[in-house]
Amino acid sequence: MTGPVSSGRKPWFGSLVASCVLGLFVWIGSRELFEVIAGGWLRGRRGPGVSAADHPVLFWAIIIFIGAGVLLAAGLTLICAISFVRGVLGNRQTH
Numbered sequence: 001m002t003g004p005v006s007s008g009r010k011p012w013f014g015s016l017v018a019s020c021v022l023g024l025f026v027w028i029g030s031r032e033l034f035e036v037i038a039g040g041w042l043r044g045r046r047g048p049g050v051s052a053a054d055h056p057v058l059f060w061a062i063i064i065f066i067g068a069g070v071l072l073a074a075g076l077t078l079i080c081a082i083s084f085v086r087g088v089l090g091n092r093q094t095h
Contacts, residue, residue: 022077040053
């Protein structure tokens, strides 16, 4: 049996924080992704980078993988934002 939230925080506060943090990650990730696509060069952290001219298949495979991650994070951001809105407005059922 669950009781009311007794910590003084609103129950939707966690959804707001998660939505803001994930939104920031999506913004940074998409900005970096567009810079990599525009430049045609994906620099390596410890090893050599990947150039679109030298290794186009590998370059685009990595870009698609990173893009899929950004899209999944955007979807999770949307779910958190919807949870936040539902928590603020409440569950209003129409009959």
